[in-house]
Amino acid sequence: MRIRDHRAHDEPAIDLVPLIDVILVLIIFFVITTTFDVRSTLQLQLPVASPQEPAPPRTLNILVNADGRYFIGDREVLHSGVEAVKQAIADAAGEDRDQPVMLRADARTPYQAVVTVQDALAQLGFRRIAIATAPEAPGATAEPAP
Incomplete structure (x- = not known):
């Protein structure tokens, strides 16, 4: 004899x-911690003055990534x-060497x-070339080359 339970089965x-x-x-x-752009409600007209020194020359930035691109x-x-x-x-710099x-x-x-970029710069006549480096971390020692 089969006894059935007629109670409703609980579905998950x-x-x-x-x-x-x-x-x-x-x-x-997120709404509370988001910084909002607070704009001044005062309308200011700044005084005009002639520049004391010319604007610094623009720098040509060249990036070479780890893949050599x-x-x-x-x-x-x-x-x-x-x-x-x-x-x-030459396209990026124009005539300013x-x-x-x-x-x-x-x-x-x-x-x-890196040598390819330096060679191209030398052939074009650029002389003011700086190579960007990161400062060494304090307490770090240089690893010898394998």
Whole structure:
């Protein structure tokens, strides 16, 4: 003889009320902690003065990433040859060869990629070249080359 229980079976269900409460608390937290752009309500007219010294010359930024890809200004150089890099530098710099150049290369960049940029800069006549480095962490010792 088979005995059946006629009570309703409890189906598992996900209660959404605690989830909604948590989301509401997060929204309130983010709204309160967000900084708002506070604009002054005062209308100011600043005095006019002539500049005392000329504006500093703009710097040409060249970036070489760890893969050896070149970025001149905000544009990527598609080919890695010296001629392509020279053309991109000439386009970005225009006729001004006296402007300073900031060369930023990743520490893992292949050495040839950095030499290619330096060669292109020398062929174009740039002389004010700076290589960006990061300061050494205090207490860190230099690792010997393998």
